[in-house]
Amino acid sequence: MTIAKTIAPLAVALGDPSGIGPEVTAKAWMARDIARLHTFFAVGDARSIEAVWRGPVARISDPSHAADVFQTALPVIEVEDAGLISPGQPNQEGARCALASLEMAVGLARSDSVSALVTGPVSKINLYEIGFTHPGQTEFVAERCGIASANAVMMLAGPTLRVVPMTTHLPLGVVKDRLSIDLLVSKGRATAKGLARNFGIEKPRLAFAGFNPHAGEMGALGREEIEIIAPAVAQLCSEGIDAVGPMASDAMFHPRARATYDAAMCCYHDQALIPLKTLHFDDGVNITLGLPIVRTSPDHGTAFDIAGQDKAEPGAMIAAIQMAASAAHWRTLCQ
Numbered sequence: 001m002t003i004a005k006t007i008a009p010l011a012v013a014l015g016d017p018s019g020i021g022p023e024v025t026a027k028a029w030m031a032r033d034i035a036r037l038h039t040f041f042a043v044g045d046a047r048s049i050e051a052v053w054r055g056p057v058a059r060i061s062d063p064s065h066a067a068d069v070f071q072t073a074l075p076v077i078e079v080e081d082a083g084l085i086s087p088g089q090p091n092q093e094g095a096r097c098a099l100a101s102l103e104m105a106v107g108l109a110r111s112d113s114v115s116a117l118v119t120g121p122v123s124k125i126n127l128y129e130i131g132f133t134h135p136g137q138t139e140f141v142a143e144r145c146g147i148a149s150a151n152a153v154m155m156l157a158g159p160t161l162r163v164v165p166m167t168t169h170l171p172l173g174v175v176k177d178r179l180s181i182d183l184l185v186s187k188g189r190a191t192a193k194g195l196a197r198n199f200g201i202e203k204p205r206l207a208f209a210g211f212n213p214h215a216g217e218m219g220a221l222g223r224e225e226i227e228i229i230a231p232a233v234a235q236l237c238s239e240g241i242d243a244v245g246p247m248a249s250d251a252m253f254h255p256r257a258r259a260t261y262d263a264a265m266c267c268y269h270d271q272a273l274i275p276l277k278t279l280h281f282d283d284g285v286n287i288t289l290g291l292p293i294v295r296t297s298p299d300h301g302t303a304f305d306i307a308g309q310d311k312a313e314p315g316a317m318i319a320a321i322q323m324a325a326s327a328a329h330w331r332t333l334c335q
Contacts, residue, residue, distance in 0.1 A: 007038070007115040007328050009066040010321060011077075013105040014044030015120025017051075018090040018099045019302030020312035025120065027054040027314035028321055029074040029160040035318050038325035040118070041066040041075035043108075044101040049076065051085050052308050063113045079104055087308025094128035102137060106144045109293040116294035116324035117141070117231060118317075121302045126205045135169065137297065138288050145291050150183075153190040153289040155263065156299055157323065158280025161253070162263040164191050165272035175268045176211060176224055184208070184232035184265070190239045191263055194289025198327035199262075207252060207261035208233055208245025209271055215246045224267075253279075294327045296320040 003215065012028075015021030025042050026049050040239055046057050046065070054331050058073035060066060066075040079100040083093030102119060109117040119137050134140040135149075142152035155164050166187045188206055195204035209215075212222035219226055236243040245265070251257060252264055253275040266272035276284055277299070285300035290332040297318030306312060 005330060008112070009063055009070075009114055010040035010116045010118055010324050010328075011063065011105040011108050012040050012042050012118040012317075012321070013101045013120055014042050014048060014098070014125065015101075015122045016090055016302050017045050017048030017085050017094045017305055018087055018307060019121050019123065020300075020307050021117050021120030021302070021313045022048040023052045023307070024298065024314040024317040025049070026055055026074060027233040027312070028317045030055065031314065031318055032070070035322065036320065037321050038115075039070045040069045040321055041070075041077060043077050043105045044079060044120075045081060045085065045097050046076040046078055048085050048097075048210075049074065049155055051139075052087055052310070063108060077104070082268065086287065088304045088306075090123050090126050090302070090304060092130050093129050095123060095132075095253060098122045099127060099130070099132060099260045101105055102140065103144075106141055108143060109295070115328035116296070117326050118320050119295065119297040120301060121298065123302050123304075133176075138286075138295075141293075141295055142291060145293060147291055150186065151190060151290050153187055153194060155191065155194065155287050155289055155293070156276045156284055158284045158286055158319075159257055160255075161276055161279050162195075163272035163276050164263055165188060165267075165269050166265060167268050169269060172268060172270075179211065179224060179228050179267060181232045181235065184229065185322060186234045188232065188241060188243055188265060189239070190290040191221060191265065193238075194287075195262055198289065198294065198330055200333070201262055203242055204263065205261045206236070206241065206245075206265055207257075207265055208243060208265045209249040209252055209267060210246035211267045212268050212295070213248075213250075215248045223311040282313055283319040284316055285320045287327065294324050294331065296324040296327070
């Protein structure tokens with residue numbers, strides 16, 4: 001698919017300046033032609049890029065200037081000084097810079113100065129130390145967009161699989177208490193709408209995984225499937241959404257099964273992320289559905305242990321930039 005040249009550039013918030021965000025962003029720019037990347041610019045401290053990469057960097061003051069320099073240098077809109085930058089050694093100054101970069105990039109996306117937002121990896125521990133109160137970047141972006149976090153859906157996507165964890169970073173022992181018919185219906189609605197709006201899928205197909213082994217064996221191994229998942233699927237179907245389940249999760253992710261749905265709706269974090277990362281460890285993308293803006297992120301962390309060593313693979317960042325541009329393009333067609 002050819003991305004419309006009329007859409008604005010993308011903003012890439014660099015994330016923690018001591019992590020691999022600056023490196024993979026620079027490497028993505030180096031692959032701009034072969035990967036056919038839409039024009040993008042980085043938001044953050046340009047010194048964090050220069051600390052790990054010797055390529056050309058162009059400091060710009062406005063998103064509209066990105067296209068003028070993109071073919072010859074990586075454009076960067078700078079935020080506050082990140083202090084001493086030492087790859088692999090995060091600090092509070094870097095966390096403040098990461099937060100300021102995210103804040104600015106979200107503002108640019110909300111103002112339509114950019115067509116999409118790509119967020120680099122951050123250190124939650126360091127963010128918490130400076131007073132960050134959100135569980136993660138997804139919830140922060142949702143709040144800044146005026147969307148309740150419950151209505152923002154995290155989807156992990158690769159070339160052959162999309163998954164939605166309907167609960168995220170929770171101990172397994174409390175997951176079943178968080179599952180409800182209302183939650184599953186809300187996530188299903190947002191996912192179906194997001195697949196149509198961001199991926200151009202006219203009639204999205206959702207497959208709901210069971211919570212218990214063998215999808216509960218008709219109640220013998222648990223009743224969550226009978227009391228929560230099946231009623232939620234029935235309600236979605238009554239609303240015209242193509243939903244099936246509950247399905248035994250151990251049989252949902254082989255190639256023939258994956259061909260029958262557009263997104264797997266999973267009950268908990270690992271049920272969704274283990275198959276996704278098994279299939280797409282180097283090119284998995286986190287895309288947030290339910291927002292008025294397009295937001296994607298590479299599905300990996302800060303990797304402080306390899307930062308500054310030229311070891312970081314840029315595949316996930318490249319995929320996140322490609323998916324952000326594609327989603328922005330589909331949205332223009334749906335308007």
